[in-house]
Amino acid sequence: MRVGILTGGGDCPGLNAVIRAVTLALLHADAATEVWGIQRGFWGLMADRLQPLTAASVRDLLDEGGTVLGTHNRADPFAWQGHDASGQALDCLTRHGIDALVVIGGDGSLTIGDRFSRLGVPMVGVPKTIDNDIEHNERSFGFDSAVAVVAEALTRLKTTAQSHQRVMVLETMGRNAGWIALEGGLAGGADAILIPEQPFDLDRLTARLQARVQEQGHALVCVAEGATLSDGTQFWQTGSGVARLGGIGQALTDALAQRLPGTEVRGTLLGHLQRGGAPTAFDRVLSTRFGVAAAQALRDGAFGHTIALQGDRCVRVPLSAVSGRQRRVPLDDPLSDCARVLGALD
Ligand code: F6P
DSSP: OEEEEEEOSSOOTTHHHHHHHHHHHHHHHOTTOEEEEETTTHHHHHHTOEEEEOHHHHGGGTTOOSOTTOOOTTOOGGGBTTBOOHHHHHHHHHHTTOOEEEEEEOHHHHHHHHHHHHTTOOEEEEEBOTTOOOTTOSOOBTHHHHHHHHHHHHHHHHHHHHHHTOEEEEEEOOTTOOHHHHHHHHHTTOSEEEOTTSOBOHHHHHHHHHHHHHHHSOEEEEEETTOOBTTOOOOSOOOSGGGGGGSHHHHHHHHHHHHSTTSOEEEEEOGGGGTSSOOOHHHHHHHHHHHHHHHHHHHHTOTTEEEEEETTEEEEEEHHHHTTOOOOOOTTOHHHHHHHHTTSOO
8 A cells, every 4th residue: 555644734743743653553554555745735746746754764753843744734736826736636646656645634634635535535634733623623733732832931921920010911823713722821820811712801801900910910811813802893913924913912912001001011922832843742642643543544444534532532533524614612611611710711
């Protein structure tokens, strides 16, 4: 069997650990299997960029951040530079005699994977995202690593907030889901956690922070990049990358500085620090489990499925059930309840 592996969408700690686990698991089961890495996600299928993966080339990848295959978050062969280049990608698979494909990606890449799967490409998905927002999957690898960065940042911000008696605002990633801000905010002891799923009221937030500053001299706010105001107004820019420098974290810092006279307010944008670097031990293990489960699914011929974590088990979920969807924080989630009881969430 000749298997192709690609990593699509934004990078994420643990991608290399999945590549390693899939490759080693396939080679251990059948040394005659050939594993080929496709460079920069679906772009590599259109540009015909493949590289061989061997036990020796993947062995040291467990704790390496990023992806050795590279990635591309806008390379959709079905809509590539104004035209449908999916035929080009299919030709590449045929030319190289690839029997099956492992797509390690978020909802965008898994949706593209689903489309290729419907065209008859034998495909197994592995859910990847620091945002933890893939449907039917309780935990994606990379999330724990991102949360650890948020917790560390809040812990550091606390000591400087205490020293200067300031309000500190920390903006996290997460797209339209609040998982990173919620779990990171709890882990870092944030006094206010603002997530997209629970729009916030600026007056109530100001009052809460005033109370915290009175009680303890300082306050920490953890705001998800996708958080919104309950009255629907939006006084910040949205978008990715550079545009986010002027996003909600900055706007909220300015608004709070005006509303809290006598208290200094400072903002921090964590940005891509949440995606870089080595995976945590938890993410190394989860990535390894996902990779081994994907290799097993390939060997079983369970195509058209993605691996997912449900409870403590890796299960197979049809790609069609994941494609085009997003798992957001339910308002009755135990973590939301916990934050609410502590007064950090509305
Ligand atoms: O989906 C992962 C993620 O890091 C989001 O949290 C964030 O909104 C987005 O990707 C950033 O994308 P880019 O790398 O294009 O700036």
